[in-house]
Amino acid sequence: MKELRIVFMGTPDFAVDSLKALVEENYKVVGVITAPDRPAGRGRKLNESAVKKYAKTNGLNILQPTNLKDAEFLNTLKELEADVQVVVAFRMLPKQVWDMPELGTFNLHASLLPDYRGAAPINWAIINGENRTGVTTFFINEEIDTGSIILQKETEITPEMSAGELHDVLMHLGSSAVLETIERIKKGSLKGIPQKEGDYKLAPKLNKDNCRINWGASRKTIYDHIRGLSPYPGAWSVLNNDDNEIELKIYKTTIINEEHDLEKGVIVASKKNLRVAVENGFIEILDLKLAGKKRMDAKSLLNGYVFSKESKMI
Numbered sequence: 001m002k003e004l005r006i007v008f009m010g011t012p013d014f015a016v017d018s019l020k021a022l023v024e025e026n027y028k029v030v031g032v033i034t035a036p037d038r039p040a041g042r043g044r045k046l047n048e049s050a051v052k053k054y055a056k057t058n059g060l061n062i063l064q065p066t067n068l069k070d071a072e073f074l075n076t077l078k079e080l081e082a083d084v085q086v087v088v089a090f091r092m093l094p095k096q097v098w099d100m101p102e103l104g105t106f107n108l109h110a111s112l113l114p115d116y117r118g119a120a121p122i123n124w125a126i127i128n129g130e131n132r133t134g135v136t137t138f139f140i141n142e143e144i145d146t147g148s149i150i151l152q153k154e155t156e157i158t159p160e161m162s163a164g165e166l167h168d169v170l171m172h173l174g175s176s177a178v179l180e181t182i183e184r185i186k187k188g189s190l191k192g193i194p195q196k197e198g199d200y201k202l203a204p205k206l207n208k209d210n211c212r213i214n215w216g217a218s219r220k221t222i223y224d225h226i227r228g229l230s231p232y233p234g235a236w237s238v239l240n241n242d243d244n245e246i247e248l249k250i251y252k253t254t255i256i257n258e259e260h261d262l263e264k265g266v267i268v269a270s271k272k273n274l275r276v277a278v279e280n281g282f283i284e285i286l287d288l289k290l291a292g293k294k295r296m297d298a299k300s301l302l303n304g305y306v307f308s309k310e311s312k313m314i
Contacts, residue, residue: 004186007082007101009033013050014171015088018108021175022086023058027182031080033090036064069094084185086178087140098140103185105140108178110170111203112136112152114195117145118203122170123163126228128201129220131157133166135174137181139192148192150181162230162252206233213237215265215313219255219278226253226283234289239267241311251295252287265314269307274298276313 006029008019022029032055040047048056055062061080065073074096085105087093098105111121113136118124125133134154141147153173157166184190204210206229213222213235229235234249262268262277269275275282289295290305 002083003028004083004103004182005030005081006182007031007033007077007080007085008051008088009085009090009093010051010088011035011049012089014110014167014174015090016050016054017171017175018086018088018178019051019054021179022182023060025179029060030082031063031077032060033063033065033077035091036066068097084182086182088174088178092144093140095142106137106150106181106185107140107145107147108174109136109138109145110167110174112154113138113145113149114198114200116201116203119205121203122166123206123228124201124203126157126161126163126166127225128228129224131159133157133170135170135177137177138195146195148194150184150190150192151177153177160227162227164231208236211235213250213313215276215278217279219281219283222278222283223253223255226250237313239290239311240314241267242308245314247291249289249295250285250287251289252285254284254286256282256284258282263312265312267307267311267313269302269311271302272299274302274307 004027006022006027008022008029010019011034019032032051034049034051037046037048039045052062063073063076067073077097078100082101084101084103085098087105087107093105109121111125112134116124132154134152136152137150138147139150153176155169155173211229211233213225215222226235230251234251236247236249239246239248256275258281260277264278266277267274268277268282274285276285285298287295287297288301
Protein backbone atom coordinates (compact mmCIF):
# COMPACT_ATOMS: atom_id res chain seq x y z
CA MET A 1 0.00 0.00 0.00
CA LYS A 2 1.35 3.41 -1.01
CA GLU A 3 2.46 5.70 1.83
CA LEU A 4 0.16 8.70 2.12
CA ARG A 5 1.72 12.13 1.70
CA ILE A 6 -0.05 14.52 4.08
CA VAL A 7 -0.15 18.31 4.28
CA PHE A 8 -1.40 19.59 7.65
CA MET A 9 -2.98 23.02 8.16
CA GLY A 10 -3.60 24.54 11.58
CA THR A 11 -2.61 27.30 13.96
CA PRO A 12 -3.63 27.13 17.68
CA ASP A 13 -3.06 24.62 20.49
CA PHE A 14 -6.22 22.77 19.50
CA ALA A 15 -4.56 21.75 16.22
CA VAL A 16 -1.26 20.61 17.76
CA ASP A 17 -2.73 17.43 19.24
CA SER A 18 -3.85 16.22 15.80
CA LEU A 19 -0.51 17.03 14.17
CA LYS A 20 1.30 15.31 17.02
CA ALA A 21 -0.88 12.20 16.59
CA LEU A 22 0.02 12.00 12.88
CA VAL A 23 3.74 12.42 13.59
CA GLU A 24 3.77 9.86 16.40
CA GLU A 25 1.96 7.35 14.19
CA ASN A 26 4.78 7.86 11.63
CA TYR A 27 2.62 9.31 8.89
CA LYS A 28 4.52 11.19 6.19
CA VAL A 29 3.70 14.84 6.89
CA VAL A 30 5.32 16.60 3.92
CA GLY A 31 4.24 20.10 4.87
CA VAL A 32 2.72 22.13 7.70
CA ILE A 33 0.84 25.31 6.82
CA THR A 34 0.21 27.76 9.64
CA ALA A 35 -0.43 31.45 10.25
CA PRO A 36 2.36 33.99 9.79
CA ASP A 37 4.19 35.12 12.95
CA ARG A 38 2.43 38.03 14.60
CA PRO A 39 3.74 40.78 16.90
CA ALA A 40 2.50 40.40 20.48
CA GLY A 41 3.07 41.95 23.88
CA ARG A 42 4.52 45.32 24.79
CA GLY A 43 7.75 44.67 22.94
CA ARG A 44 5.80 43.64 19.81
CA LYS A 45 8.02 40.58 19.56
CA LEU A 46 7.01 38.19 16.78
CA ASN A 47 4.98 35.34 18.20
CA GLU A 48 4.96 31.91 16.52
CA SER A 49 1.79 29.83 16.39
CA ALA A 50 1.51 26.74 18.59
CA VAL A 51 1.53 24.57 15.45
CA LYS A 52 4.70 26.22 14.16
CA LYS A 53 6.48 25.68 17.48
CA TYR A 54 5.62 21.98 17.43
CA ALA A 55 6.53 21.62 13.73
CA LYS A 56 9.93 23.29 14.28
CA THR A 57 10.71 21.00 17.20
CA ASN A 58 10.01 17.99 14.98
CA GLY A 59 11.85 19.23 11.91
CA LEU A 60 8.77 19.50 9.71
CA ASN A 61 8.55 21.57 6.53
CA ILE A 62 6.71 24.82 7.45
CA LEU A 63 4.86 27.22 5.14
CA GLN A 64 3.37 30.51 6.38
CA PRO A 65 1.55 32.16 3.49
CA THR A 66 -0.16 35.51 3.98
CA ASN A 67 -2.26 34.95 0.87
CA LEU A 68 -3.56 31.44 0.14
CA LYS A 69 -4.23 32.38 -3.48
CA ASP A 70 -0.66 33.57 -4.11
CA ALA A 71 0.77 31.83 -7.20
CA GLU A 72 4.14 31.13 -5.57
CA PHE A 73 2.48 29.51 -2.56
CA LEU A 74 0.15 27.43 -4.77
CA ASN A 75 3.14 26.19 -6.79
CA THR A 76 5.05 25.27 -3.63
CA LEU A 77 2.00 23.44 -2.28
CA LYS A 78 1.58 21.54 -5.55
CA GLU A 79 5.23 20.48 -5.48
CA LEU A 80 4.62 18.76 -2.12
CA GLU A 81 2.42 16.26 -4.02
CA ALA A 82 0.11 15.67 -1.07
CA ASP A 83 -2.41 12.85 -1.37
CA VAL A 84 -4.59 14.37 1.33
CA GLN A 85 -4.76 17.62 3.33
CA VAL A 86 -5.81 17.76 6.99
CA VAL A 87 -7.25 21.03 8.33
CA VAL A 88 -7.68 21.73 12.06
CA ALA A 89 -8.52 25.22 13.33
CA PHE A 90 -7.27 27.11 10.29
CA ARG A 91 -8.78 29.76 8.05
CA MET A 92 -11.15 29.33 5.11
CA LEU A 93 -9.42 27.77 2.10
CA PRO A 94 -9.86 28.80 -1.53
CA LYS A 95 -10.89 26.05 -3.95
CA GLN A 96 -7.43 26.05 -5.54
CA VAL A 97 -6.10 24.76 -2.21
CA TRP A 98 -8.75 22.34 -0.94
CA ASP A 99 -9.33 20.82 -4.39
CA MET A 100 -5.65 20.09 -4.99
CA PRO A 101 -5.03 16.63 -3.42
CA GLU A 102 -6.30 13.53 -5.21
CA LEU A 103 -7.89 12.10 -2.04
CA GLY A 104 -9.37 15.40 -0.91
CA THR A 105 -9.05 17.82 2.00
CA PHE A 106 -10.84 17.17 5.27
CA ASN A 107 -11.50 19.38 8.26
CA LEU A 108 -11.89 18.60 11.96
CA HIS A 109 -14.73 20.61 13.52
CA ALA A 110 -15.44 20.76 17.26
CA SER A 111 -19.15 19.96 17.13
CA LEU A 112 -21.57 17.32 15.90
CA LEU A 113 -22.35 18.85 12.52
CA PRO A 114 -24.62 20.15 11.16
CA ASP A 115 -25.25 21.71 14.60
CA TYR A 116 -22.88 24.50 15.63
CA ARG A 117 -21.41 25.40 12.28
CA GLY A 118 -19.27 28.48 12.75
CA ALA A 119 -16.28 29.96 14.53
CA ALA A 120 -17.01 29.16 18.19
CA PRO A 121 -18.71 25.73 18.50
CA ILE A 122 -17.15 24.84 21.87
CA ASN A 123 -18.36 28.03 23.53
CA TRP A 124 -21.88 27.99 22.10
CA ALA A 125 -22.55 24.36 23.03
CA ILE A 126 -22.02 25.29 26.70
CA ILE A 127 -23.69 28.70 26.47
CA ASN A 128 -26.79 26.94 25.12
CA GLY A 129 -26.77 24.41 27.95
CA GLU A 130 -26.07 21.29 25.86
CA ASN A 131 -25.18 18.09 27.71
CA ARG A 132 -23.52 16.40 24.74
CA THR A 133 -21.25 17.48 21.90
CA GLY A 134 -18.38 16.01 19.94
CA VAL A 135 -16.16 16.32 16.88
CA THR A 136 -16.76 15.81 13.18
CA THR A 137 -14.42 15.21 10.27
CA PHE A 138 -15.79 16.20 6.86
CA PHE A 139 -14.60 16.87 3.33
CA ILE A 140 -14.23 20.58 2.62
CA ASN A 141 -16.32 22.16 -0.13
CA GLU A 142 -17.27 25.69 -1.20
CA GLU A 143 -19.32 26.57 1.89
CA ILE A 144 -18.05 26.66 5.48
CA ASP A 145 -18.72 23.52 7.57
CA THR A 146 -21.20 22.01 5.09
CA GLY A 147 -19.18 19.22 3.42
CA SER A 148 -19.90 15.49 3.51
CA ILE A 149 -19.32 13.94 6.94
CA ILE A 150 -16.69 11.21 7.31
CA LEU A 151 -17.05 10.38 11.00
CA GLN A 152 -18.20 11.77 14.36
CA LYS A 153 -17.23 11.11 17.97
CA GLU A 154 -19.42 12.16 20.92
CA THR A 155 -18.66 13.22 24.49
CA GLU A 156 -20.55 14.45 27.53
CA ILE A 157 -20.68 18.05 28.74
CA THR A 158 -20.93 17.94 32.52
CA PRO A 159 -22.92 20.67 34.35
CA GLU A 160 -19.80 22.32 35.78
CA MET A 161 -17.58 22.09 32.69
CA SER A 162 -16.05 25.31 31.34
CA ALA A 163 -15.25 26.04 27.71
CA GLY A 164 -11.56 25.60 28.50
CA GLU A 165 -12.14 22.14 29.94
CA LEU A 166 -14.32 21.09 27.01
CA HIS A 167 -11.68 22.45 24.61
CA ASP A 168 -9.12 20.00 26.01
CA VAL A 169 -11.54 17.05 25.89
CA LEU A 170 -12.42 17.76 22.24
CA MET A 171 -8.79 18.40 21.33
CA HIS A 172 -7.86 14.85 22.36
CA LEU A 173 -11.04 13.35 20.91
CA GLY A 174 -10.33 15.23 17.69
CA SER A 175 -6.84 13.84 17.29
CA SER A 176 -8.21 10.29 17.46
CA ALA A 177 -10.87 11.26 14.89
CA VAL A 178 -8.17 12.60 12.57
CA LEU A 179 -6.19 9.35 12.81
CA GLU A 180 -9.27 7.23 12.18
CA THR A 181 -10.22 9.40 9.20
CA ILE A 182 -6.74 9.04 7.69
CA GLU A 183 -7.00 5.26 8.13
CA ARG A 184 -10.32 5.19 6.31
CA ILE A 185 -8.97 7.34 3.49
CA LYS A 186 -5.91 5.09 3.20
CA LYS A 187 -8.11 2.03 2.76
CA GLY A 188 -9.77 3.72 -0.22
CA SER A 189 -13.27 4.09 -1.65
CA LEU A 190 -14.33 6.46 1.14
CA LYS A 191 -17.46 8.50 0.53
CA GLY A 192 -18.72 11.02 3.05
CA ILE A 193 -22.37 11.32 4.07
CA PRO A 194 -23.95 14.59 2.85
CA GLN A 195 -25.16 16.89 5.61
CA LYS A 196 -28.92 17.36 5.76
CA GLU A 197 -30.10 20.93 5.56
CA GLY A 198 -32.45 22.28 8.19
CA ASP A 199 -32.84 24.67 11.11
CA TYR A 200 -29.65 23.86 13.01
CA LYS A 201 -27.94 25.64 15.89
CA LEU A 202 -25.13 27.98 14.88
CA ALA A 203 -21.85 29.04 16.50
CA PRO A 204 -21.18 32.61 15.37
CA LYS A 205 -18.00 34.50 16.13
CA LEU A 206 -17.78 35.81 19.69
CA ASN A 207 -17.80 39.58 20.13
CA LYS A 208 -18.21 42.24 22.79
CA ASP A 209 -22.00 42.21 22.51
CA ASN A 210 -22.65 38.47 22.77
CA CYS A 211 -20.13 38.07 25.62
CA ARG A 212 -21.90 40.58 27.88
CA ILE A 213 -23.88 39.08 30.78
CA ASN A 214 -27.62 39.71 30.82
CA TRP A 215 -28.55 39.78 34.51
CA GLY A 216 -32.23 39.73 33.58
CA ALA A 217 -31.94 36.21 32.17
CA SER A 218 -32.65 33.03 34.14
CA ARG A 219 -30.10 31.73 36.67
CA LYS A 220 -29.22 28.76 34.47
CA THR A 221 -28.82 30.93 31.36
CA ILE A 222 -26.41 33.28 33.18
CA TYR A 223 -24.48 30.39 34.71
CA ASP A 224 -24.07 28.63 31.33
CA HIS A 225 -23.13 31.89 29.63
CA ILE A 226 -20.28 32.51 32.07
CA ARG A 227 -18.81 28.99 31.96
CA GLY A 228 -19.24 28.90 28.19
CA LEU A 229 -16.88 31.87 27.87
CA SER A 230 -14.35 30.78 30.51
CA PRO A 231 -11.43 31.25 30.43
CA TYR A 232 -11.48 32.89 27.00
CA PRO A 233 -12.68 35.40 25.95
CA GLY A 234 -14.50 35.80 29.29
CA ALA A 235 -18.07 36.87 30.06
CA TRP A 236 -18.15 40.50 31.12
CA SER A 237 -20.31 43.02 32.91
CA VAL A 238 -20.18 46.54 34.30
CA LEU A 239 -20.08 47.06 38.06
CA ASN A 240 -21.64 50.27 39.31
CA ASN A 241 -20.18 50.98 42.76
CA ASP A 242 -20.59 54.43 44.35
CA ASP A 243 -21.44 55.79 40.88
CA ASN A 244 -18.12 54.49 39.54
CA GLU A 245 -18.51 52.13 36.59
CA ILE A 246 -15.90 49.39 36.36
CA GLU A 247 -15.76 46.71 33.68
CA LEU A 248 -15.03 43.21 34.90
CA LYS A 249 -14.87 39.64 33.65
CA ILE A 250 -16.39 36.70 35.50
CA TYR A 251 -14.98 33.19 35.03
CA LYS A 252 -16.62 30.94 37.59
CA THR A 253 -19.91 31.05 39.47
CA THR A 254 -22.43 28.87 41.25
CA ILE A 255 -26.23 29.09 41.50
CA ILE A 256 -27.83 29.88 44.88
CA ASN A 257 -31.49 28.94 45.28
CA GLU A 258 -32.82 31.55 47.70
CA GLU A 259 -35.89 33.76 47.58
CA HIS A 260 -35.45 37.53 47.71
CA ASP A 261 -37.19 40.74 46.69
CA LEU A 262 -34.10 42.50 45.35
CA GLU A 263 -33.81 44.12 41.95
CA LYS A 264 -31.95 42.01 39.39
CA GLY A 265 -28.24 42.84 39.33
CA VAL A 266 -28.04 44.10 42.91
CA ILE A 267 -24.86 42.94 44.67
CA VAL A 268 -24.93 41.32 48.10
CA ALA A 269 -21.40 41.20 49.51
CA SER A 270 -20.08 39.84 52.80
CA LYS A 271 -16.59 39.00 53.99
CA LYS A 272 -16.88 35.56 52.42
CA ASN A 273 -19.38 35.78 49.56
CA LEU A 274 -20.06 37.92 46.53
CA ARG A 275 -23.53 37.39 45.12
CA VAL A 276 -25.64 39.01 42.41
CA ALA A 277 -29.43 38.99 42.66
CA VAL A 278 -31.12 37.31 39.72
CA GLU A 279 -34.51 35.76 39.03
CA ASN A 280 -35.45 33.30 41.82
CA GLY A 281 -32.07 33.39 43.52
CA PHE A 282 -28.47 34.53 43.24
CA ILE A 283 -25.41 33.97 41.10
CA GLU A 284 -22.44 33.66 43.45
CA ILE A 285 -19.22 34.86 41.86
CA LEU A 286 -16.21 32.66 42.63
CA ASP A 287 -13.55 33.86 40.19
CA LEU A 288 -13.27 37.25 38.46
CA LYS A 289 -11.04 39.99 37.10
CA LEU A 290 -11.54 43.74 37.45
CA ALA A 291 -10.27 45.88 34.58
CA GLY A 292 -6.58 46.61 35.09
CA LYS A 293 -6.26 43.97 37.83
CA LYS A 294 -5.18 40.34 37.94
CA ARG A 295 -7.65 37.48 37.92
CA MET A 296 -8.50 36.41 41.47
CA ASP A 297 -11.02 34.50 43.54
CA ALA A 298 -13.87 36.44 45.12
CA LYS A 299 -12.56 36.04 48.67
CA SER A 300 -9.30 37.76 47.71
CA LEU A 301 -11.24 40.66 46.20
CA LEU A 302 -13.44 40.98 49.28
CA ASN A 303 -10.37 41.31 51.51
CA GLY A 304 -9.61 44.75 50.11
CA TYR A 305 -12.50 45.94 47.98
CA VAL A 306 -15.53 47.68 49.49
CA PHE A 307 -18.96 47.38 47.89
CA SER A 308 -21.53 50.06 48.68
CA LYS A 309 -25.08 49.09 49.61
CA GLU A 310 -26.26 50.40 46.23
CA SER A 311 -23.65 48.53 44.17
CA LYS A 312 -25.09 46.77 41.17
CA MET A 313 -24.17 44.84 38.00
CA ILE A 314 -25.49 46.55 34.88
